[in-house]
Amino acid sequence: MQTDCLRLPASTLVRSLQEAWRKMVQVEEQQNYFPLRQLV
Incomplete structure (x- = not known):
């Protein structure tokens, strides 16, 4: 499983992330909790 992930392009x-x-x-x-977009 982990090796399959490592073989991914x-x-x-990046796209999945x-x-x-x-x-x-x-x-x-x-949820109006905390805008994570401000951290980027």
Whole structure:
């Protein structure tokens, strides 16, 4: 499993990280908790 992740292309890894970050930011904004976007 970990070796499969390491074999992924860098672009795919970055894209998945961006999607996860975007989802996390959307959840934070919906909860009106803390705008993570200000940290970026």
